[in-house]
Amino acid sequence: MPPFPEAAHPFDAALALTRQDGTNYLGATHPAWANMVGPFGGITAATVTQAILDHAECLGEPVALTVNFVAAIATGPFVLNLRIARTNRSTQHWVFEMQQTQKDGSVESVFTGTAMTAARRETWSANDLPMPQVPPPETLAAAHIPQGVEWLTRFDMRGVLGGLPHTWDGAESILSSSESSLTQLWVRDRAGRAMDFAALTAFSDIFFPRVWVRRAQWVPAGTVSMTVYFHADSAQLSAVGSGFVLAQARGQVFRNGFFDQSGCLWSEAGVLLATTHQLVYYKE
C-alpha cells in the first residue's frame, strides 16, 4: 500500500490517488474506513467524486453519480480508471471502473459507474422535499456504535428515528418489526472536517440496511448500486461547514433478495443537499 499523508484527516488520506497515466490512478483502501468486509462503500464512491473534481479538465460541479459495487473490494491497492466520455457546453459525462489484482494474478473489476458534472446557472427553483420537523442534534444522545465497524467511529451520529437495535439477539432487541423502514439521523464528521462534494457522497451511503429495521432481524445485506443527485452547489456545501446534516432513508420494495431505498440529506439550516437511491442485496 502507498503511504498515507500522516497529517491529513483520515477522509482526505483515504481519497488520495496517484495518477499513473492519462486515465489510470493508483489508490488503496484505508484502515480508518474499514467495514465488516472491505471498505465503507461511501468512501469508495467519494474517491471517485474527488478524482473528478481534481481532474484538470473537469467542467463545473457534480450533479449526478451512480456507482456499482460489483464485487467485494479487498484490503489493499486498487487502480481507478476514470475518463471523460463527453464534454458539452455546460455539462460533462464521466465513466469509471476500479480494478484489483487478484491472488492468482488476474485483474478483476470491483467497482463501476458513471457521473455527470455541470456548470449550473440560476433558474426558477423549488424544493418539494422540505426538512421534516425533528429535535435538534444537541438534544439527542450520540448513537451507539457497534464494535468492529471502524468507519462508523469516523462519524458523530444522533439518531432521531429508526435506529439500530442495541443487541442482535432477537429477544433483547429494542426493535420490533416495523410498518416502515424510515430512519432519520443527524450526522457530522467526528473530526470536524468540512462538508464538500466528496463528503456528501460518503454521507449518502451512511444508512445501515433498511431490511434490518423493517424485519427487526439481522440478515446479510450490502449495497450493490447507489445513485446520488447533488442539488447543492459548492457555496451551499461550504455553508454547512462542520455542522450536522439530517439524513433520512426509507426502504420501498423488498423482494426476492433485493430492496431499494430512497434517501435525502438536508443541512441543519434546512437546505436540501442531495437525494439518493440504492439497490441493496439481502439474504433469506
Added chain:
Amino acid sequence: MPPFPEAAHPFDAALALTRQDGTNYLGATHPAWANMVGPFGGITAATVTQAILDHAECLGEPVALTVNFVAAIATGPFVLNLRIARTNRSTQHWVFEMQQTQKDGSVESVFTGTAMTAARRETWSANDLPMPQVPPPETLAAAHIPQGVEWLTRFDMRGVLGGLPHTWDGAESILSSSESSLTQLWVRDRAGRAMDFAALTAFSDIFFPRVWVRRAQWVPAGTVSMTVYFHADSAQLSAVGSGFVLAQARGQVFRNGFFDQSGCLWSEAGVLLATTHQLVYYKE
C-alpha cells in the same frame, strides 16, 4: 440505416441490433419512436436492456439499470458497445456506451450507463409502496396526444392526475401552478405488445418533465440520467400481458437547471413492477 423487419412490432423493430464483433453492436434510431429532438429516451434505454437479455452469457434477469443521455442522439445509425464487467455466482455487472459518427467524421459518445442482472431466489418480501387508489383505466378518457411527437402515439395513455395542458398558450392552459408535480396515468402499448423487461424500461421514461406540471409553463427540458430498479421477475411481467400499467412520478427538488423525479410502476393487479428515478435538465 439498416432495414427494419417489416412484420415486427415497431418496439421490437427499434430494438433490433446486429452484432459486429465481441462487444460492438450496430443499430439505428427508428422513426416510430421519434421525439421532438432525436429518439424517445425510453427506447434507447430499452435497446440496452434487450441487448443484455439477448447476450449469450447473460446471468439472470435485470435488477438495476442506469443510463445517461450525454448528448442528443441523431437520427441514423449508432454503435452500442456492451460488455460484462464482472460475473459473480448469482449477479452480473454490465457497462455500455453508445457512439455515433459525427458530420465531421469524428466518433462521439451519446449515451453511457451500467446495469446489473441477477439470478434471484425467493426470500422474505414486503411492498411499502402499495398502489394508490385510482379509477380503473376503462373509466378514463384517452389522453390528448400533442401533435408532432411520434413516440407518444405508440401508447394508449389514460390520465388520472397531473396531465399535460391541452394548449401551451398560457392563458388557455388547463393547468395552474401546482403545490406538487405528481402525475399518475394508466399506460399500455397501443398495438398490444406484451410487457417484458425492455418494455418496462421504456415505460419508466414515459413521463413528461415534472417542471411543466409544477410551473404550468413550458420550458426546454430533457432527461440526463435515469435509474430503474426492476422489482418484478419475468413471470410477473408475463402476467401483465398487454394490460395497463399505473405509472406515477413526482418531482422532488428543482434547483438551478436540474430537477430530480421519483417514480413507480404497478400492474393493474397492484404488483409493484419497478421504481425509477431521473435527473432532468431544464432551462430558465
